[in-house]
Amino acid sequence: MKRVRIHLGKVGLVFKNGNYQKVITEGVHWLGFNQSILIYDLSHQFHTTVATEILLKDEALVSLLDIVEVKDNELVLVYENDNFKSILSAGRYLFWKGLINRKFQKVDTSKIYITEHIDKSLFSNYELAKYIRAFEVFSYEKAVLLVDDLYTKTLTGGTYRFWRNNTSVKISKVDMRQLQLEIAGQELLTKDKANIRINFYTNYKVTDIEKALLENKDYEKQLYVAMQLALRKYIGQYSLDELLENKEDVSKVVLEASVEVAKKLGVKILDCGIRDIILPGDMKEIMNQVLVAQKKAQANIITRREETASTRSLLNTAKLMEENEMLYKLKEMEYVEKIADKIGEISVSGNGNMVKQLKEIFAVNK
Structure with a gap:
């Protein structure tokens, strides 16, 4: 005979000649000949090399165990004392009862939606x-x-x-925010055969996501091509001068032509416009020459206008002085004063009229 003590929190499985006989709990027990014992800790999961089908025939042992069966496409979340511990996949699991409070939450992974109540903090585990x-x-x-x-x-x-x-x-x-599409460096020919490059922009928003993603492939690329074709179509209807003067009108025409196409793509065009018109080097030089010539012509016109106004003013003044001798004398004295400002010293002699003498000094011999 052999004396065995099972302490609190422990349990023992008795075997005879290698065959399972019974389970013993806390207390003092006696073992006979050819009997052996395996002692387990109740705080741990129950693992054994003996087939569980044999052990589970013992009702006394079954009453001490939590038996968890996990099927395919299932998971079981294990909580110990209300704290997450582990996850069990398909299989059979045995846990000792009595010492630790365990809870088991079974979830069905064969569906796609997570309908079970699981704490969000566990999703990062x-x-x-x-x-x-x-x-x-x-x-x-x-x-x-x-x-x-x-x-x-x-x-x-x-x-x-x-x-x-x-x-x-x-x-x-x-x-779903406002987006911008850039159509850059488009080489186009105007009505007067000028070769130019245009940078064009479009602001748009997606209004129908199902139509944009499910009914169309690469809706952004399709919108780009639609705007590009509309731009090419209408640029060819304007001369270079018309294009430079009416950029806003061109943008409105392109916008109106693209609305229906954008609607089929599930987007709404908010506005569009020509950002830059880039001229080739030789065309740029010609345009600069034209601009300089225009400015020179404008300057000449202004000069001639001023000269004409000045001549007209002199003519009017002359007519007034011809009709009014006193005004003539005053004007004469004004010119004498201006001339005197430029002369350092003037000597006048005799008792004659000073103004008359000054007149004779500055008079031009005819």
Whole structure:
């Protein structure tokens, strides 16, 4: 006989000649010949090399165990004393009862939506995260959800999680803010055969995400081509001078021509316009020469106008002085004063009229 003590928090399995006989709990026990014992800690999961089917025939042992059966496409979340501990995949698991308060939450991973109540903090835990697909849609975005490549619904801003399984789950996102499309360096011929390059811009917003993503492929590229073709079509109807003078009108025409195409793509064009018109080097030189000639012509016109006005003023003054002798004398004295400002010293002699003498000094012999 052999005396064995089982302490608190422990349990023992008795074997005879290698065959399981019974389970013993806390207390003092006696073992007979050819009997052996395996002692287990109740705080740990129960692992054994003996077939569980044999052990579970003992009702006394079964009453001491939590038996967890996990099927395919299932997971079990294990909580110990209300704290997450581990995740169990397909299989059978045995846990000792009595010492630790364990809870088991079973989830079905064969579906795509996570309908079970799981604390969000666990989604960042690697043990659980590896079974989950996560997609993030920003507040300024919308997305279409495709399940097995079939449209399911439209998603707004937020984080979306789905169980990772054999079902294909995809999302396709679109920025719903105002966007800008640049059509740069377009080489075009004007009506008068001038070769120019134009940088054109378009501001637009996506208004129908299903139409943009599901009914059209690469809607942005299609919008680019549509705007490009409209620009080419209407630029050819203007001469270079008309184009330079009426850039805003050209933009309005291109906008009106592109509205219907944009609507079919699920977008709305807000505005568009010509940013730059770039001329070749020789054309730029010619334009500069024309500009200089125009400015010179304008300057000549202004000069002639001023000369004409000045001559007309002199003529009017002469007529007044001819009719009024006093005005003539005053004008004469004014000119004498101006001449005197430029002379350092003047000597006048005799008792004659001073003004008369000055007149004789400055008079021009005819």
